Each structure stands twice: as C-alpha cells, then as structure tokens.
Amino acid sequence: MSYNVKDISLAPEGKRKIEWVQRHMPVLEHIKKEFQEEKPFEGITIASCLHLEPKTINLGLTLHEGGAEVAMTGCNPLSTQDDATAAGAALGLHMYGWRGETNEEYYENINKVLDHEPDILIDDGADMIFLVHRERKELMDKIIGACEETTTGIHRLKSMHQDKALKFPVMAVNDSYMKYLFDNRYGTGQSTFDSIMGSTNVLIAGKTIVVCGYGWCGRGVAMRADGLGANVIVTEIDPIRALEARMDGYRVMTIREAVKEADMLVTVTGNVDVVSGDDFKYMKDGCILANSGHFNVEINKEDLEKMSKSTKMLKPDIKEFVMEDGRKLYLLADGRLVNLAGERGQGHPAEIMDMSFAMQTLAAKYLLNNKLDVGVYKTLDETDIHVAKLKLKAMDINIDSLTTEQVAYLKNWEEGT
Missing domain, CATH: 3.40.50.720 (NAD(P)-binding Rossmann-like Domain)
Known part of the structure; x- marks a missing residue:
C-alpha cells in the first residue's frame, strides 16, 4: 500500500477516532455492509480530494469495502488530521497528505493520487477535477465521472460546462437535499x-x-x-x-x-x-x-x-x-x-457527514451504473429519500404514510373538496 503521510506511528490514535465517528455514522455503516456483499466497485479505482479527517477516512473505507482501490488526498493544506491519514494508510487506503503542506506539496499530492489512474473522482472544491482538465488530460479517457461535495466546486464546474470546458459528467452531490439542507446549514x-x-x-x-x-x-x-x-x-x-x-x-x-x-x-x-x-x-x-x-x-x-x-x-x-x-x-x-x-476545527459533526458521505457513495455507484453525457447532474430525489429513511430508522423515528384513499384523492383532479 503506497502512502505519504506525516507519521505512520500515529495510526492507533487515528483508528480510535475513526471508531468513534463510525459509532455516529449509522447510514454509512449500513451502506458499508451492503457494499461488502455487493462489491459494486470491484476493479474500480476511486480518487478523492477531501478534508482528510476521521469521517472522511470512513468514507474511503466504505468505498474500499465495496471493492474499490481508494487513493485520498486533502483539499485544504490546513484541514488534514495526521493521525487520521496514518490510520487510513494502515487500514488499506492510499493516503497522501499532511497538515501544513505548502502550495507546491498540495498539488504534488493531488498528482500522486491521480497517478493511480482513477475511474471516478470525488472532489471538494473541484481542484482535482480542474487539474485533470488542465494538466492530466491523459487520464480523461479512463475517467467515468466525478462527484463534487461543495458549493464552491459546483459553481466552478457549472461555469466549466457552460464554457464547454468540462469533459466528463459530474454529480453535484452538494445540490442534493440531504447535503445542503443538513450539511451546509446545521x-x-x-x-x-x-x-x-x-x-x-x-x-x-x-x-x-x-x-x-x-x-x-x-x-x-x-x-x-x-x-x-x-x-x-x-x-x-x-x-x-x-x-x-x-x-x-x-x-x-x-x-x-x-x-x-x-x-x-x-x-x-x-x-x-x-x-x-x-x-x-x-x-x-x-x-x-x-x-x-x-x-x-x-x-x-x-x-x-x-x-x-x-x-x-x-x-x-x-x-x-x-x-x-x-x-x-x-x-x-x-x-x-x-x-x-482552525486549531480546534473538527469539521461537521459525524451525524451530519453520515448523510453527506452516504450521498457520495450512492452518487459514485450511480455514475458507475449509468452512462451519462458530459454535464453537471443533481443526484436523484429517490436517493435523497432513501438516505433520509435510513437516517430516520437509525434515529428510531417513525413517520406516517398516505392511505390508499389519500393517494387517490391527490391524483383525482376533478374533485375540489
């Protein structure tokens, strides 16, 4: 397993942190169990450029359980947690990054991830997607598509598509209800x-x-x-x-x-x-x-x-x-x-990233199973509903459903009252 992290001896501490967030990410753990059986990403390489911290490593482990070879680097030089990257490397992921990278090192690590010749990209801010289009064009034919995590990245990608510069499909995970209504707000x-x-x-x-x-x-x-x-x-x-x-x-x-x-x-x-x-x-x-x-x-x-x-x-x-x-x-x-x-910054709570990263895994699976034209795509509403139901179940919350009569009433345009 190839990696370049600050100190691999930090792995035990990172593993403890990952175990803690897994306890609070039940939706992703449910999907991980499904992936263990289905292996939807068998033979697929997934590269990510995300904030490297325990919750993100759990996303990488979920994709890895689904059969993927996973290579990860950070999308911000100051957000990486070195114990988490060490744990990721020890648990079978290709990890590249450390807190306090120079700008040059930041892009070197993105390129190291891209050297694994990924089929799918998962990005936060679109730096990796942009680098492929600008400098690593030899990878274009192999890349099935990408998933983008944040508002800033979606803005960049929509501009690229409008200018006809985008060369592969991208799932706008940030624009899904289960992402922006919870991740961005709470x-x-x-x-x-x-x-x-x-x-x-x-x-x-x-x-x-x-x-x-x-x-x-x-x-x-x-x-x-x-x-x-x-x-x-x-x-x-x-x-x-x-x-x-x-x-x-x-x-x-x-x-x-x-x-x-x-x-x-x-x-x-x-x-x-x-x-x-x-x-x-x-x-x-x-x-x-x-x-x-x-x-x-x-x-x-x-x-x-x-x-x-x-x-x-x-x-x-x-x-x-x-x-x-x-x-x-x-x-x-x-x-x-x-x-x-920030020195004390931990990112979003695990319960929040549980939903966002669940959307990422399912968006990546959708890219793999559906041949899409070049463009920026919102995730399916059915995926949002599926993740919401899993989250409610994990929280032991039950909700009502429409009766047969109510469904019929809503469909009958002739009845007013």
Missing part, C-alpha cells in the same frame, strides 16, 4: 462556532456578528450565532435572500455599514474579495475575522497586510493586524475555512 453552523470558540475562547452572547452571505451555510451560521445570544447582521447581494434574512429576524445592510458594528465577521459566500480595501478602515478595534467558505479568498489578506503597520501570530491560528491608527484586527486560520483549518 453542519457549517455548528462547526464554525465550535472552531471559533475553541480558538478564541470569546463569549458569543451579546456580540454583534456579521454574516456575509445568506445561502444555506450563511443561514446556519446566522442561526447558531442567534442561538448563542449574538446580535446578527446579514449582508447579501441577492434581494430574495436579503428579504428572507430580514424576515428571519436579522438586520440586513451593506458590508460597508455592517463592518462598523461588527465584533466578529464570518464570510460564507464562496466568492472573492467579500471583505477588502477600505472595509478594514471602518472596523472596530478588536474585530475578529473568520471565513467558512471553501477557499481563502473571501477576506482579502493582501489588502489587510498593506493597511497594517505590524502583524504577529498570537496563536497558531490567530493573527493580529495592528492598523495605522492603533486598532487591532484578528484573522482566524489564515482566512481559510475556519471550521476545519
């Missing part, structure tokens, strides 16, 4: 504040927290901030989402207005330069800046550096910027997604 909401509070030890109650973006991730962050007692302000570019945020009880204003009141600001848009330039001039002394979007481009670090007279690291994931007028601003996790790149 997962991002909780894990963002788990990490922020773990790193800073600040009180959330009573603070004014600005949430930039009110997509499903932004909704989750705002909801958790509100639940912790914060005064929440939302910034948006979409008039419908802005109206929704206001009717959900939050104040809505422009970023320039909002930063003047912010004790803490969290970006969750997936776009570049959400906070930049003169925005930093209007921030209060002590404002904490964090990003929960996939790439570290939402808070413009270059502008922040240029406008500060000095900087220093207070902790491994807290950087202090002293502005010309003496104000101090604090950037968490180098502007990378704080819920995983």
Whole structure:
C-alpha cells in the first residue's frame, strides 16, 4: 500500500477516532455492509480530494469495502488530521497528505493520487477535477465521472460546462437535499462556532456578528450565532435572500455599514474579495475575522497586510493586524475555512457527514451504473429519500404514510373538496 503521510506511528490514535465517528455514522455503516456483499466497485479505482479527517477516512473505507482501490488526498493544506491519514494508510487506503503542506506539496499530492489512474473522482472544491482538465488530460479517457461535495466546486464546474470546458459528467452531490439542507446549514453552523470558540475562547452572547452571505451555510451560521445570544447582521447581494434574512429576524445592510458594528465577521459566500480595501478602515478595534467558505479568498489578506503597520501570530491560528491608527484586527486560520483549518476545527459533526458521505457513495455507484453525457447532474430525489429513511430508522423515528384513499384523492383532479 503506497502512502505519504506525516507519521505512520500515529495510526492507533487515528483508528480510535475513526471508531468513534463510525459509532455516529449509522447510514454509512449500513451502506458499508451492503457494499461488502455487493462489491459494486470491484476493479474500480476511486480518487478523492477531501478534508482528510476521521469521517472522511470512513468514507474511503466504505468505498474500499465495496471493492474499490481508494487513493485520498486533502483539499485544504490546513484541514488534514495526521493521525487520521496514518490510520487510513494502515487500514488499506492510499493516503497522501499532511497538515501544513505548502502550495507546491498540495498539488504534488493531488498528482500522486491521480497517478493511480482513477475511474471516478470525488472532489471538494473541484481542484482535482480542474487539474485533470488542465494538466492530466491523459487520464480523461479512463475517467467515468466525478462527484463534487461543495458549493464552491459546483459553481466552478457549472461555469466549466457552460464554457464547454468540462469533459466528463459530474454529480453535484452538494445540490442534493440531504447535503445542503443538513450539511451546509446545521453542519457549517455548528462547526464554525465550535472552531471559533475553541480558538478564541470569546463569549458569543451579546456580540454583534456579521454574516456575509445568506445561502444555506450563511443561514446556519446566522442561526447558531442567534442561538448563542449574538446580535446578527446579514449582508447579501441577492434581494430574495436579503428579504428572507430580514424576515428571519436579522438586520440586513451593506458590508460597508455592517463592518462598523461588527465584533466578529464570518464570510460564507464562496466568492472573492467579500471583505477588502477600505472595509478594514471602518472596523472596530478588536474585530475578529473568520471565513467558512471553501477557499481563502473571501477576506482579502493582501489588502489587510498593506493597511497594517505590524502583524504577529498570537496563536497558531490567530493573527493580529495592528492598523495605522492603533486598532487591532484578528484573522482566524489564515482566512481559510475556519471550521476545519482552525486549531480546534473538527469539521461537521459525524451525524451530519453520515448523510453527506452516504450521498457520495450512492452518487459514485450511480455514475458507475449509468452512462451519462458530459454535464453537471443533481443526484436523484429517490436517493435523497432513501438516505433520509435510513437516517430516520437509525434515529428510531417513525413517520406516517398516505392511505390508499389519500393517494387517490391527490391524483383525482376533478374533485375540489
């Protein structure tokens, strides 16, 4: 088994963490048992570029139980947990990655995964898919398709398809109900504040927290901030989402207005330069800046550096910027997604990733069993329903079903009352 990890001796600790998350991922464990019998991926190589932590290793093990040869690397240099990668290697997966990779090492590890000549790609942010299209075109004929995990990656892939640059089908797992309704909202909401509070030890109650973006991730962050007692302000570019945020009880204003009141600001848009330039001039002394979007481009670090007279690291994931007028601003996790790149970041809870990774496994199986044209495809609604039913069963929750009469009533367009 080939691997390149920081320290293989960390495997026992990583295995204990994997055992813990498996206890809290019953849907994936159910699918794993089915895969052990069916072996749907026999003879297939699956390459992934995901956050390397215990829950993700469990996804790799599930695919491996289904017969696949699995090669994994990280989609963020600061989100890898070295004990988890060591455990993955010890358990039979090809693992490449360590926490704190340089940019060069990051792409070297993606290429090492691609050297296994995969049939299916599972990506988070689309870096691996993009690299294949740009530099590893010799792999195109073998690749059946890919699955994409996050909003940012879907945006990139849809743009590629629109420009006729995409060369194989991609399942937009992020757009499935069982992904964005739970992972993006409840997962991002909780894990963002788990990490922020773990790193800073600040009180959330009573603070004014600005949430930039009110997509499903932004909704989750705002909801958790509100639940912790914060005064929440939302910034948006979409008039419908802005109206929704206001009717959900939050104040809505422009970023320039909002930063003047912010004790803490969290970006969750997936776009570049959400906070930049003169925005930093209007921030209060002590404002904490964090990003929960996939790439570290939402808070413009270059502008922040240029406008500060000095900087220093207070902790491994807290950087202090002293502005010309003496104000101090604090950037968490180098502007990378704080819920995983933060010193105390663990990512989404296992119960959440249970559903998201179940969708990944079933999307990969669908790609294998169905010849699709080039494009970006939403997962089937039936798959969402199947995963939801498995989750409810694992939670010992029963729900009602329609009677024969109710089904007939809904189909009879002639009856009004």
